[in-house]
Amino acid sequence: MVSTDSGSGSSARRKRADARRNEETLLDAAAAAFVASGVDVPVRDIAARAGVGIGTIYRHFPTRADLIVAVYRHQVEACAEAGPALLASSSTPHAALVRWIDLFVDFLVTKHGLAEALQSDDAAFETLHAYFIDRLVPVCAQLLDAAAAAGEIRPDMDAYELLRGVGNLCIGADDNPRYDARRLVGLLTEGLRLR
CATH class of the missing domain: 1.10.357.10 (Tetracycline Repressor, domain 2)
Known part of the structure; x- marks a missing residue:
């Protein structure tokens, strides 16, 4: 019998690692924006620094x-x-x-x-x-x-x-x-x- 999900574990791990990297990129961009403009910096500025859409930020951080x-x-x-x-x-x-x-x-x-x-x-x-x-x-x-x-x-x-x-x-x-x-x-x- 041949397994149909071979590699799905590594694919999930890779996805989790990618998601962690993306979140770290977003957090680094937010930190840089906070340094430049304070914690009230517009979310669109953080999104631009991170190279993501505003929705991505709100999906990870609702407030x-x-x-x-x-x-x-x-x-x-x-x-x-x-x-x-x-x-x-x-x-x-x-x-x-x-x-x-x-x-x-x-x-x-x-x-x-x-x-x-x-x-x-x-x-x-x-x-x-x-x-x-x-x-x-x-x-x-x-x-x-x-x-x-x-x-x-x-x-x-x-x-x-x-x-x-x-x-x-x-x-x-x-x-x-x-x-x-x-x-x-x-x-x-x-x-x-x-x-």
Whole structure:
């Protein structure tokens, strides 16, 4: 007996992989649009960046809140996944930490307008801060622990405290073109080093 559905499993997996890639492309386009124009950017602009129709966006994300939450989670996941990869590929744990903090700053910058949305009464946003903490603090702690174990940084740095400090340095970067948050964050990470 010959099976008539040979390959249907691989076809379904390929379709799922394509759908994931398409969704990631859409989320990356939305994030870029948020950076450029804030979270209130017209959906048609996001669709144009992603190379899809507006209907495709609404099919995946029926409301703006759904899209904002998905972009936020996508970026948190990308930042979380980058930590171990940087630790494995960087010349030193401190170099990995610095590169990861730089990605974290990029993430904070892409939250342009998101803070205001997160303060709204929309229930979709309620769990995002806890999700952010749960995913990123352990990654930062892993990088700090590796750098401390290598004797590169002070051993008493708390991951939550560091992320909070970096976040505070990034506040106001949008409002003042003379304010260089990235330079100040660089001074902070350099200050962690043992002399």
